[in-house]
Amino acid sequence: MATHTGRLTGTNAATVAEERPAVRIEGLVRAFGDRRVLDGLDLTIRPGEFVALLGRSGSGKSTLLRALAGLDHALTGAGELSVPDHASVVFQDARLLPWKRVLGNVVLGLDGPDAVERGTAALAEVGLAGRERAWPVELSGGEQQRVSLARSLVREPQLLLADEPFGALDALTRIRMHALLRRLCERHRPAVLLVTHDVDEAIVLADRVAVLDEGRIAADLTVDLPPPRHHGDPEYTVLRDRLLGLLGVDQLDQIDQPDQTDPDETVR
Numbered sequence: 001m002a003t004h005t006g007r008l009t010g011t012n013a014a015t016v017a018e019e020r021p022a023v024r025i026e027g028l029v030r031a032f033g034d035r036r037v038l039d040g041l042d043l044t045i046r047p048g049e050f051v052a053l054l055g056r057s058g059s060g061k062s063t064l065l066r067a068l069a070g071l072d073h074a075l076t077g078a079g080e081l082s083v084p085d086h087a088s089v090v091f092q093d094a095r096l097l098p099w100k101r102v103l104g105n106v107v108l109g110l111d112g113p114d115a116v117e118r119g120t121a122a123l124a125e126v127g128l129a130g131r132e133r134a135w136p137v138e139l140s141g142g143e144q145q146r147v148s149l150a151r152s153l154v155r156e157p158q159l160l161l162a163d164e165p166f167g168a169l170d171a172l173t174r175i176r177m178h179a180l181l182r183r184l185c186e187r188h189r190p191a192v193l194l195v196t197h198d199v200d201e202a203i204v205l206a207d208r209v210a211v212l213d214e215g216r217i218a219a220d221l222t223v224d225l226p227p228p229r230h231h232g233d234p235e236y237t238v239l240r241d242r243l244l245g246l247l248g249v250d251q252l253d254q255i256d257q258p259d260q261t262d263p264d265e266t267v268r
């Protein structure tokens with residue numbers, strides 16, 4: 001098989017996007033010095049498919065996302081990378097321009113006479129109708145992240161890349177944001193790659209959960225659970241335990257737990 005060097009290929013024609021995967025990665029290598037963080041990684045995401053990416057800290061999740069977003073300007077390793085022309089990125093921090101009002105942030109760089117109308121509609125979609133003229137500093141963390149989602153979705157991306165977008169939010173806000181993201185994705189149908197540390201977030205949101213380990217996708221599991229997905233469902237628990245196992249959490253548990261076969265160690 002021929003390999004290309006960090007090649008980015010556009011697939012902007014809608015008809016082509018229907019037939020081809022939205023994202024295709026083959027044999028991707030990214031090294032920092034001697035260390036191959038991505039080591040022959042393969043991954044495919046279909047149009048409209050939601051893939052969550054789990055992996056231990058330092059396994060290369062953000063490195064992969066940056067490569068897909070075109071933010072890795074030093075990407076020179078082997079491999080093939082094909083992404084749509086219209087991709088959008090959401091980070092853990094909303095990265096709003098503090099000197100621009102909320103609507104100004106959403107429509108920044110948008111062309112066309114209807115930009116303000118589209119931006120206003122996008123803000124309404126994320127539950128921020130009426131806050132167009134607020135300054136970013138006047139918004140809560142969750143509200144700022146809603147603006148960041150509106151800024152992405154108003155561009156109707158074929159691919160939405162999200163790097164722990166809810167990692168800095170409190171648990172209740174995160175649950176609300178999960179519901180919002182699901183609604184938005186059902187409506188706009190971008191392909192999604194969500195990097196997260198949160199196994200539950202991955203199961204609740206994704207069609208597939210991929211686990212990155214040793215520079216490759218070590219597991220790629222389809223989440224075939226009907227909504228609402230919740231802990232009470234035995235299949236949910238099975239999948240959760242399996243993912244935690246792949247992330248090495250079961251091994252940690254064994255270290256933390258006393259050895260029940262040793263009477264001296266047994267907790268009474």
Ligand SMILES: Nc1ncnc2c1ncn2[C@@H]1O[C@H](COP(=O)(O)OP(=O)(O)OP(=O)(O)O)[C@@H](O)[C@H]1O
Pocket residue numbers: 032037055056057058059060061062063064
């Ligand atoms: N620009 C860089 N220069 C050198 N090493 C880097 C660079 N960027 C990332 N790395 C290294 O690559 C490895 C993977 O980093 P990356 O941020 O992709 O991991 P991650 O899976 O996203 O981690 P976390 O879950 O902790 O955010 C780490 O060991 C990191 O130190």
